[in-house]
Amino acid sequence: MEFANDDEDSVLLGAAARFGADRLRENERAFEKAGSYPTELVAEYEELGFAALRLDEGHGGSDMSRGIAAAVWSALAEADPAAPLGLDRLGPAARDVLEADGGLAEQSGAFEVARDLSIGAKGVSGIVPFVPRAKVDWLALATRDGLFLLREPPAHATERACGLQACSGVTVVLDQTPFEQVGGPEVARRSIDEARIFAGALMLGAARDAHAAATEYALERIAFGKPIAHHQGLAFQLADAATELQAAELLFGAALSREDRPELLANAHAFVGEVALRVAERSVQVLGGHGYLYDHRVEKRMRDIRSIASLWGGATDSETFAAENVLEFPDALEAST
Amino acid sequence: MTDRCTRIDARFDAGFNNVLLMMRQFASEHLRPAGLDAERTGEPLPVEHPLFVAFNKTGMRFGMNPNRKKKKEDDGAPKEPSRSSRMGILAAEELAYWDQGACMSLPGPGLGGPPIGLLGTPDQKKRYLKDPFVDPAKPAWGAYALTEPGAGSDVARIRTTAVKDGDHWVLNGEKMFITNGARAEWVVVFATTDSSAGREAHRAFIVEKGTPGFSVSRVEKKMGLTASETAGLVFEDCRVSAEQMLGGRDQGGKAGFKVAMKTFDMTRPAVASMSVGIGRCAWERAVHVAREAFGPKPKTPREILLSDRLADARRRLDAARLLCWYAAHKMDHSEPNTVEASMAKVYAPRAALFATSVAMDVVGLAAVNDHLIEKCYRDVKIFDIFEGTGEVQRIVLARRLFGYPSS
Numbered sequence: 001m002e003f004a005n006d007d008e009d010s011v012l013l014g015a016a017a018r019f020g021a022d023r024l025r026e027n028e029r030a031f032e033k034a035g036s037y038p039t040e041l042v043a044e045y046e047e048l049g050f051a052a053l054r055l056d057e058g059h060g061g062s063d064m065s066r067g068i069a070a071a072v073w074s075a076l077a078e079a080d081p082a083a084p085l086g087l088d089r090l091g092p093a094a095r096d097v098l099e100a101d102g103g104l105a106e107q108s109g110a111f112e113v114a115r116d117l118s119i120g121a122k123g124v125s126g127i128v129p130f131v132p133r134a135k136v137d138w139l140a141l142a143t144r145d146g147l148f149l150l151r152e153p154p155a156h157a158t159e160r161a162c163g164l165q166a167c168s169g170v171t172v173v174l175d176q177t178p179f180e181q182v183g184g185p186e187v188a189r190r191s192i193d194e195a196r197i198f199a200g201a202l203m204l205g206a207a208r209d210a211h212a213a214a215t216e217y218a219l220e221r222i223a224f225g226k227p228i229a230h231h232q233g234l235a236f237q238l239a240d241a242a243t244e245l246q247a248a249e250l251l252f253g254a255a256l257s258r259e260d261r262p263e264l265l266a267n268a269h270a271f272v273g274e275v276a277l278r279v280a281e282r283s284v285q286v287l288g289g290h291g292y293l294y295d296h297r298v299e300k301r302m303r304d305i306r307s308i309a310s311l312w313g314g315a316t317d318s319e320t321f322a323a324e325n326v327l328e329f330p331d332a333l334e335a336s337t
Numbered sequence: 338m339t340d341r342c343t344r345i346d347a348r349f350d351a352g353f354n355n356v357l358l359m360m361r362q363f364a365s366e367h368l369r370p371a372g373l374d375a376e377r378t379g380e381p382l383p384v385e386h387p388l389f390v391a392f393n394k395t396g397m398r399f400g401m402n403p404n405r406k407k408k409k410e411d412d413g414a415p416k417e418p419s420r421s422s423r424m425g426i427l428a429a430e431e432l433a434y435w436d437q438g439a440c441m442s443l444p445g446p447g448l449g450g451p452p453i454g455l456l457g458t459p460d461q462k463k464r465y466l467k468d469p470f471v472d473p474a475k476p477a478w479g480a481y482a483l484t485e486p487g488a489g490s491d492v493a494r495i496r497t498t499a500v501k502d503g504d505h506w507v508l509n510g511e512k513m514f515i516t517n518g519a520r521a522e523w524v525v526v527f528a529t530t531d532s533s534a535g536r537e538a539h540r541a542f543i544v545e546k547g548t549p550g551f552s553v554s555r556v557e558k559k560m561g562l563t564a565s566e567t568a569g570l571v572f573e574d575c576r577v578s579a580e581q582m583l584g585g586r587d588q589g590g591k592a593g594f595k596v597a598m599k600t601f602d603m604t605r606p607a608v609a610s611m612s613v614g615i616g617r618c619a620w621e622r623a624v625h626v627a628r629e630a631f632g633p634k635p636k637t638p639r640e641i642l643l644s645d646r647l648a649d650a651r652r653r654l655d656a657a658r659l660l661c662w663y664a665a666h667k668m669d670h671s672e673p674n675t676v677e678a679s680m681a682k683v684y685a686p687r688a689a690l691f692a693t694s695v696a697m698d699v700v701g702l703a704a705v706n707d708h709l710i711e712k713c714y715r716d717v718k719i720f721d722i723f724e725g726t727g728e729v730q731r732i733v734l735a736r737r738l739f740g741y742p743s744s
Contacts, residue, residue: 001353001423002346003666009343071343215739229739232732239734243660243680250659251652253345264655271652322652323635323645327628 020079028080031166070201077205081304092194093140107137113313123176134168163303195312207276210301214283273315364435372436375564393473422665433614438564448481480521482512499528518568541583550575561715606664609685612720616689619713623696653688686720
């Protein structure tokens, strides 16, 4: 039973928080408007070691543990939820893809769970409606059967997306597109786990920031003679949001330490998604009409979280996975040895 | 927000595991059957029920004492954090899993223990925390009486009065919802010396069974926790000596209130853990029923829907347990944990109620009639009410997190 945070972790999280505060937060609207991040910012991000956190050192990554990587992504997402997606060129399946072809490390990669695609002898067909990338040099597709690599898949720019607009976005249209298998079901599952960690961390950071913004506003905004945070109806909502965020953070953190129990991660990802969506929407509500405007960041947090919650099979796939497997793990408090 | 942890591991070591297994063995053999006995009679377990002597013979003693002196370590090595809070909540969840009503009926000082442990004189500690509990063959109980018919969450409104009369205090008033109140050898009773002065005027007295003017007005019939006795107490010109004041003298101010608040930081995560235990009991039983009916994988739309709800309940129970453990972890590390304790108390009872309700859906009408799951559903509701309602916890959180005003 451990709840810890050592000095090395704190230094790294401090660096992520500073990068977020100095380089992301003030500019996130500009990035969104441009639909991209400046090249020099990408270089700075990589130089600071925030890119490829989960990639092994042999492929130029930092080989961070799941817990620390998630904490860094989460800290960055507080400042701009789209940034860890837009500034990292490789995506969640990079480790296994680069095992197959290390030359792909310099290209722009993406990952998706192939829910509605048909994969046959002649290739892959179907549509991946939204990939948060301006350009996709390779696409890793996870199915129940394995992980598949598609090189230079046909893609075109999307219309304006709900959120994550700084990542631009493309639609990939596959018509018997050739593929190669990178790994079996276990490799696919590992990639999906990596995606759930990434998405969960981003949603947690974004929701935490939305809640902070809502609380700050609620202490400044006066109605009926006192700050709106001090009206019980709103005070209880803010207290509940803080509690749910804490619960989500703990559940997610505990799942990260159990690589042997993917259903715990699926459960945690689903829970984080549910909580983050609710906290973001409630945060907009706290600000009332102001929350609906670009003048405040809560509306962007709500759109970004909604988009992240749909990526890579989304929280829905995690819920489905958890429901499918819930009867396999009947002991909710195991007597461990 | 509270601190962030980059390394969370919910597994526990052999020491915690041994506590869990010890509790499991005792509770499965004694608590569950006793709880079902009470369900059959519809009455609290009688004082002569064999559970109580069986419990005493185990050597286990409940009644947390936050003021317990730690052994001094003079070898210069860094001190290991305490493990008692985490042990306590692990035990609380496991015992509640088997039967919380029977657990609350177990002999010991109960909630009266912590205030005497914190503020009592050496003589009071010996007389009330030690002597009555020496003989395992003679189960004994203590009790804690704060709540009144007109004052629950707002304890400043208590109306039981204490008036000084020479070397005595005279108590008048009524107390309600007192666990083990009718069988207790002694009760810690909160009263006011000036009803217009709020908490400043609150004082606590230890009133012994048989004291003239002290009587039991009723034993309540409740929705759940049937095995546990919940009593109403009456004080009519009840004279107690000045030495019966907690601490042996008038310490003035808010000492008593501060004791109650400090106690809550420890007891709220434990109470929240109990609700998790009850939720887990219903959840596991429902999963067992579902596996029998569905097989290992759900197939039909109904099976898939119910499995999804079971998974949802599992998420909430696991999150609730972690909130409890985190609050206890902070307590063990001597870190402030009022926020974490209230978060656990806000969240866990509702998560557990949801789990028991989902469990009833899984089992269907069969769960409505005399079934362990419906017992869990009835038992768990009170956890969002006692030890500070969910609404009181939200006020605590709002005060701590963003300065919600006290009045």
